[in-house]
Amino acid sequence: xxxxxxxxESLGSLLSTQRAAYEDLRSRGLALDITRGKPSPxxxxxxxxxxxxxxxxxxxxxxxxxxRNYGGLEGLVxxxxxxxxxxxxxxxxxxxxxxxxxTLMHDTLVWALLHGFPESxxxxxxxxxxxxxxxxxxxDRHFTLLESFGIEMxxxxxxxxxxxxxxxxxxxATDPTIKGMWLVPTYANPTGGVTSPEVAxxxxxxxxxxxxxxxxxxxxYAVHHLSDEESAASDVLxxxxxxxxxxxxxxxxxxxxxxxxxxxxxxFGSSPANVAWFKSHLKFASIGPDKVNQLRxxxxxxxxxxxxxxxxxxxDLLAPKFDVxxxxxxxxxxxxxxxxxxxxxxxxxxxLDVVDGTAARVVELAKGVGVSLTPAGASFxxxxxxxxxNIRIAPSFPSVDDVRAAMEVLATCVLLAAAEKxxx
Amino acid sequence: xxxxxxxxESLGSLLSTQRAAYEDLRSRGLALDITRGKPSPxxxxxxxxxxxxxxxxxxxxxxxxxxRNYGGLEGLVxxxxxxxxxxxxxxxxxxxxxxxxxTLMHDTLVWALLHGFPESxxxxxxxxxxxxxxxxxxxDRHFTLLESFGIEMxxxxxxxxxxxxxxxxxxxATDPTIKGMWLVPTYANPTGGVTSPEVAxxxxxxxxxxxxxxxxxxxxYAVHHLSDEESAASDVLxxxxxxxxxxxxxxxxxxxxxxxxxxxxxxFGSSPANVAWFKSHLKFASIGPDKVNQLRxxxxxxxxxxxxxxxxxxxDLLAPKFDVxxxxxxxxxxxxxxxxxxxxxxxxxxxLDVVDGTAARVVELAKGVGVSLTPAGASFxxxxxxxxxNIRIAPSFPSVDDVRAAMEVLATCVLLAAAEKxxx
Numbered sequence: 001x002x003x004x005x006x007x008x009e010s011l012g013s014l015l016s017t018q019r020a021a022y023e024d025l026r027s028r029g030l031a032l033d034i035t036r037g038k039p040s041p042x043x044x045x046x047x048x049x050x051x052x053x054x055x056x057x058x059x060x061x062x063x064x065x066x067x068r069n070y071g072g073l074e075g076l077v078x079x080x081x082x083x084x085x086x087x088x089x090x091x092x093x094x095x096x097x098x099x100x101x102x103t104l105m106h107d108t109l110v111w112a113l114l115h116g117f118p119e120s121x122x123x124x125x126x127x128x129x130x131x132x133x134x135x136x137x138x139x140d141r142h143f144t145l146l147e148s149f150g151i152e153m154x155x156x157x158x159x160x161x162x163x164x165x166x167x168x169x170x171x172x173a174t175d176p177t178i179k180g181m182w183l184v185p186t187y188a189n190p191t192g193g194v195t196s197p198e199v200a201x202x203x204x205x206x207x208x209x210x211x212x213x214x215x216x217x218x219x220x221y222a223v224h225h226l227s228d229e230e231s232a233a234s235d236v237l238x239x240x241x242x243x244x245x246x247x248x249x250x251x252x253x254x255x256x257x258x259x260x261x262x263x264x265x266x267x268f269g270s271s272p273a274n275v276a277w278f279k280s281h282l283k284f285a286s287i288g289p290d291k292v293n294q295l296r297x298x299x300x301x302x303x304x305x306x307x308x309x310x311x312x313x314x315x316d317l318l319a320p321k322f323d324v325x326x327x328x329x330x331x332x333x334x335x336x337x338x339x340x341x342x343x344x345x346x347x348x349x350x351x352l353d354v355v356d357g358t359a360a361r362v363v364e365l366a367k368g369v370g371v372s373l374t375p376a377g378a379s380f381x382x383x384x385x386x387x388x389x390n391i392r393i394a395p396s397f398p399s400v401d402d403v404r405a406a407m408e409v410l411a412t413c414v415l416l417a418a419a420e421k422x423x424x
Numbered sequence: 425x426x427x428x429x430x431x432x433e434s435l436g437s438l439l440s441t442q443r444a445a446y447e448d449l450r451s452r453g454l455a456l457d458i459t460r461g462k463p464s465p466x467x468x469x470x471x472x473x474x475x476x477x478x479x480x481x482x483x484x485x486x487x488x489x490x491x492r493n494y495g496g497l498e499g500l501v502x503x504x505x506x507x508x509x510x511x512x513x514x515x516x517x518x519x520x521x522x523x524x525x526x527t528l529m530h531d532t533l534v535w536a537l538l539h540g541f542p543e544s545x546x547x548x549x550x551x552x553x554x555x556x557x558x559x560x561x562x563x564d565r566h567f568t569l570l571e572s573f574g575i576e577m578x579x580x581x582x583x584x585x586x587x588x589x590x591x592x593x594x595x596x597a598t599d600p601t602i603k604g605m606w607l608v609p610t611y612a613n614p615t616g617g618v619t620s621p622e623v624a625x626x627x628x629x630x631x632x633x634x635x636x637x638x639x640x641x642x643x644x645y646a647v648h649h650l651s652d653e654e655s656a657a658s659d660v661l662x663x664x665x666x667x668x669x670x671x672x673x674x675x676x677x678x679x680x681x682x683x684x685x686x687x688x689x690x691x692f693g694s695s696p697a698n699v700a701w702f703k704s705h706l707k708f709a710s711i712g713p714d715k716v717n718q719l720r721x722x723x724x725x726x727x728x729x730x731x732x733x734x735x736x737x738x739x740d741l742l743a744p745k746f747d748v749x750x751x752x753x754x755x756x757x758x759x760x761x762x763x764x765x766x767x768x769x770x771x772x773x774x775x776l777d778v779v780d781g782t783a784a785r786v787v788e789l790a791k792g793v794g795v796s797l798t799p800a801g802a803s804f805x806x807x808x809x810x811x812x813x814n815i816r817i818a819p820s821f822p823s824v825d826d827v828r829a830a831m832e833v834l835a836t837c838v839l840l841a842a843a844e845k846x847x848x
Contacts, residue, residue, distance in 0.1 A: 036494070044483075044492040051483060051716070052476045059468075059475060068468040068684040070460070098522055099714040106709035110534050114549065114573060125538065125549055141708075148708040149538060260492040263716040284565075284572040285530035290523040292475070292687040293717065 002337035003355075003418055014336075015419035021412045022369065030370035032406040037189070037348035038397045039261055039314075046313050047259040053296040061298075067291035073279055076294040079265065085304040086223055087253055088235045089269035095278070097289045101254040101266040102141060105216060108250060108268075111281040112179070112214070113149060118277060119247070120212040124179060133171060133181035135163040137351055137379030137390045139189040142182045142218070146381075153381035154178070158188060162195030162203070169206045176209035180216055186231055187221040190351040190379055190392040192344025194231045197239075204236070204243030219253045221347040223311045226319050229345045237271060247271045255297060257314075257348065258307060265289075265297055318348075321395040321403045325350050328404060332411035338418040341393075350393040351379070352410075358417035359388045365413035371406050426761035427779075427842055438760075439843035445836045446793065454794035456830040461613070461772035462821040463685055463738075470737050471683040477720040485722075491715035497703055500718040503689065509728040510647055511677055512659045513693035519702070521713045525678040525690040526565055529640060532674060532692075535705040536603070536638075537573060542701060543671070544636040548603060557595060557605035559587040561775055561803030561814045563613040566606045566642070570805075577805035578602070582612060586619030586627070593630045600633035604640055610655055611645040614775040614803055614816040616768025618655045621663075628660070628667030643677045645771040647735045650743050653769045661695060671695045679721060681738075681772065682731060689713075689721055742772075745819040745827045749774050752828060756835035762842040765817075774817040775803070776834075782841035783812045789837035795830050 006014065059068050062078045074080070075096025084091040097104055113125040124130050130151045134143060135158035146153055154171065157164040163183060172178055183203075185195040195203075203215060217236060225231070240249045247270070255264030268278060301307050326343055329352070333339045341352040354362055359376035366373050374392040377385040393410070395403045430438065483492050486502045498504070499520025508515040521528055537549040548554050554575045558567060559582035570577055578595065581588040587607060596602055607627075609619040619627075627639060641660060649655070664673045671694070679688030692702060725731050750767055753776070757763045765776040778786055783800035790797050798816040801809040817834070819827045 038494050041490065041493075044490065047492075048480060051478055052480050054475055056472060056476050066465065066468065068471075068687060069465075070462050070680075070685040100710050103710050110538070113538060114534070123549075125547075141711075145708045148705065256494075260716060261494040262712050263492060263714045281572065284569045286524050286527050287565075288686050290687045290714070290717065292684060293714065 003422060004337065006422070008423065011419055011422050014415065015423060018412055018416035018419055022365065022416055025369040025409055025412060028369070030405065030409065032370060032398060032402050032409070033372040034394050034398060034403065034406050035372050035374045036397070037257070037394045039257055040317065040397050040399075042317050043314055043396070044260060046310060047300060050259055050296055050300050053299045054292065055299070058299070059292065059295065061291065061295060065291070067295045070287045072288045072291060073283055073286065075265070075289050076291055076298060078298050079294045082298070082301055082304050082307060083253065083267050086307055087219060087251065087267065087269060089237060089251055093237065093272060093275050094267055094269040095275065096294055097266050097268060099262055099264060099266065099290075099293075101218065101220065101252040101256070102145070104252055104266050104268045105218070106145060107282070107285070108216070108278065109145065109149060111278070115281060117212040117214065117247075118273060127177070129177045131175065131178045133163070133168060133178060134381050135183060135188070136381070137190055137385075137392065138182060139184060139218070140378045143381045155381055158191050158193055160191075160193045162193065162199035165199060165202050168203070172206055172208045172213060174209055178208075179210050179212060180214045182216050182218065184218045184220060185234070185236070186219055187224055187344055187347025189220070189347065190349035192342045192347050192349065192351065194345075197234055200234050200236055200239050201243060204240040204245055204248055208245075213248065215249045217249050217251045219251055221257070222253055223307060224257060224314070224348070225311065225346045226315055226322055227345040231346060237269070240271070247273050250274060258310060259297060259300065263293075265294055318396055320400050322350065324400055324404045325393055325395050325407055328407035328411055332408070333414060336415060336418070339414055348394060348396050350395065352391045352393055353389045354391060354414050355418045355421055356387045356389045358414070358421050359385060359391050361417040361420070362391060362410070362413045365416060366409055369409055371409045373410070427846060428761065430846070432847065435843055435846050438839065439847060442836055442840035442843055446789065446840055449793040449833055449836060452793070454829065454833065456794060456822060456826050456833070457796040458818050458822060458827070458830050459796050459798045460821070461681070461818045463681055464741065464821050464823075466741050467738055467820070468684060470734060471724060474683055474720055474724050477723045478716065479723070482723070483716065483719065485715065485719060489715070491719045494711045496712045496715060497707055497710065499689070499713050500715055500722060502722050503718045506722070506725055506728050506731060507677065507691050510731055511643060511675065511691065511693060513661060513675055517661065517696060517699050518691055518693040519699065520718055521690050521692060523686055523688060523690065523714075523717075525642065525644065525676040525680070526569070528676055528690050528692045529566075529642070530569060531706070531709070532640070532702065533569065533573060535702070539705060541636040541638065541671075542697060551601070553601045555599065555602045557587070557592060557602060558805050559607060559612070560805070561614055561809075561816065562606060563608060563642070564802045567805045579805055582615050582617055584615075584617045586617060586623035589623060589626050592627070596630060596632045596637060598633055602632075603634050603636060604638045606640050606642065608642045608644060609658070609660070610643055611648060611768055611771025613644070613771065614773035616766045616771050616773065616775065618769075621658055624658050624660055624663050625667060628664040628669055628672055632669075637672065639673045641673050641675045643675055645681070646677055647731060648681060648738070648772070649735065649770045650739055650746055651769040655770060661693070664695070671697050674698060682734060683721060683724065687717075689718055742820055744824050746774065748824055748828050749817055749819050749831055752831035752835055756832070757838060760839060760842070763838055772818060772820050774819065776815045776817055777813045778815060778838050779842040779845055780811045780813045782838070782845050783809060783815050785841040785844070786815060786834070786837045789840060790833055793833055795833045797834070
């Protein structure tokens with residue numbers, strides 16, 4: 001029965017039932033963590049060959065380059081070919097780099113701040129104000145990175161098919177201090193939303209007051225499907241060119257959730273002009289990426305189908321955990337109408353909206369019985385969720401049983417906080 | 425006989441002899457390259473185990489961390505322990521990072537420009553002018569990195585025992601725009617000079633007009649000995665503290681010339697305050713370095729003695745090449761008094777000073793017969809050698825025979841250019 005329809009007596013009864021359940025949980029001494037989107041050990045085991053690759057005597061890339069020595073700013077072409085197919089970026093416009101796409105985003109921002117893009121009238125650091133649009137809820141590291149550079153953040157709503165276009169288009173068209181925007185186009189963190197081709201087309205065609213406006217297209221989950229409904233990476237560079245803004249989009253991706261988290265390979269892709277710009281600054285900072293690690297990945301994957309096959313094995317391990325999240329939330333919260341949540345078809349997260357004003361309380365309650373949740377507000381700029389309602393659930397790392405146990409706790413805490421609030 | 429004592433007839437005879445020798449070289453169709461400090465394939469083979477390390481099932485660091493997953497900004501403690509001993513930096517103040525110390529230098533400069541150091545009154549990018557002292561001849565990538573950020577460079581002379589202190593101390597004490605200085609303290613690129621303990625002590629004690637003055641201590645060749653005269657890394661952090669400037673020095677190093685060039689591990693070391701500063705910015709740019717590659721290196725090295733043993737095998741391969749460089753220069757140029765050159769006890773380079781005003785001509789002549797030399801002037805800020813006399817020789821990559829052939833060409837070109845000049 002919806003909590004809104006309960007009288008005070010029924011609410012009191014709900015409250016005492018959940019309090020009793022909560023006290024019972026406290027006595028169990030749980031220690032569960034569903035805070036970060038980390039692959040599980042079983043997922044990491046899928047790439048166990050990587051620990052002994054490329055193998056004795058194997059160090060030459062396809063063109064004969066000795067990967068053990070200096071050189072080659074772009075990364076190994078055979079690895080770029082594999083991800084060209086998977087990310088929808090021409091090989092010549094795709095760079096294979098180091099172990100972290102976050103680092104590539106950082107470096108891009110740094111060079112924009114210190115040098116500006118070709119169309120910039122001055123380096124971004126020389127501007128009075130630089131603002132970014134931030135679809136919310138979103139990825140906390142995107143927001144803290146901007147905050148570290150004093151870039152102001154304007155939240156816009158994230159929907160199932162991408163960011164709210166009315167908000168975005170209006171702001172970008174009129175405010176020349178808006179220089180950029182984050183977007184996780186495929187299986188967004190944390191909503192799981194997939195930016196539709198229509199929304200992508202409008203994002204690429206909309207007028208921008210800032211001539212150097214850039215869309216930071218963090219395709220972190222491009223091939224991370226959880227169902228047969230596999231969202232293909234759209235050919236966003238062609239869409240951008242067709243929209244009249246060929247240099248608008250900067251594409252980031254990595255193998256952190258394909259092979260090893262933080263020991264894989266990251267990618268930067270964009271228009272020829274942006275790639276030339278990126279390399280023109282990168283060449284001072286690096287003699288080239290770790291090509292031996294790139295060769296390891298080539299040997300492991302073989303080709304794009306090798307990546308796809310590996311991702312299906314990830315799905316086999318991950319999908320049951322997402323099923324449990326949905327099952328427990330549906331069973332425990334569904335009848336009370338106290339929450340909504342996403343049922344992603346890919347990615348690493350479930351986004352849970354609880355009763356307004358109770359997310360921080362839920363996180364606090366869960367902590368009290370040994371379940372760590374991402375801090376309330378983390379998915380918003382400056383850590384501030386204006387409605388204090390969003391909680392990010394990351395079920396990938398714990399076992400299925402632990403995910404179930406953590407979700408039971410979470411459900412109890414959501415109900416308890418909702419009842420507390422209704423009676424307050 | 426010294427070229428200075430020759431009459432015009434003897435000079436003419438020298439010129440025609442060298443011209444004939446040069447024409448003979450041209451007919452040989454050589455293709456030799458002594459431009460870059462790259463390890464040879466035989467050196468890279470010394471670390472062949474690395475291609476199959478850490479090995480199947482081996483992914484836990486000493487403290488039980490799964491290196492295949494996210495986390496740990498500082499790098500593996502067991503690798504930091506090994507290089508703590510070799511670099512003379514306490515473990516807690518030494519970070520193990522990615523594949524490139526150049527990238528760490530870039531990032532340090534970037535954060536100084538965008539944030540400043542703790543004692544900075546504003547970010548360096550907000551200053552009218554930022555200047556660096558650059559010991560010359562020096563490392564071209566140090567200079568191009570500064571130039572890319574518009575940082576002005578002031579050359580100071582590099583001597584056998586370190587930078588010229590009279591020049592350095594006078595400038596640093598009086599010019600508050602001088603925010604930094606490069607130094608390769610051990611087996612400098614390209615002179616092979618070793619900064620003595622006395623010079624290091626004075627560098628750390630001298631007054632600086634800029635409160636945030638920093639010495640970029642690029643210890644790229646800390647363990648890269650070529651003789652029994654092994655220069656130990658001085659405990660420069662203690663020297664800095666004793667000199668009253670504990671936060672003055674930033675230490676960089678890597679395994680690029682220990683294991684694989686561009687596929688190794690880089691290090692940043694400094695005072696507790698500087699390390700905290702570095703991490704306070706790094707944490708936005710990275711979730712952590714590639715720990716699996718760090719584990720590979722731990723397994724290969726085992727301990728500091730393992731690194732020392734490996735470096736002795738490098739020396740066995742490198743020393744004969746340096747001997748050939750000295751032998752040919754002595755035999756061919758010695759009698760004519762047309763050049764001076766260094767006889768380094770470590771590192772990767774020989775610095776050759778030819779007759780003033782002829783270095784560019786020598787490089788041009790060598791190119792004409794198929795021998796690539798580092799461009800004249802490359803070892804100076806803005807690529808400008810004021811006396812046009814310095815040439816950097818990098819004998820590590822070619823075989824001993826190729827080094828000999830290239831040096832014979834170089835000697836001929838040096839003599840030819842000297843004779844041309846004397847007769848001009």
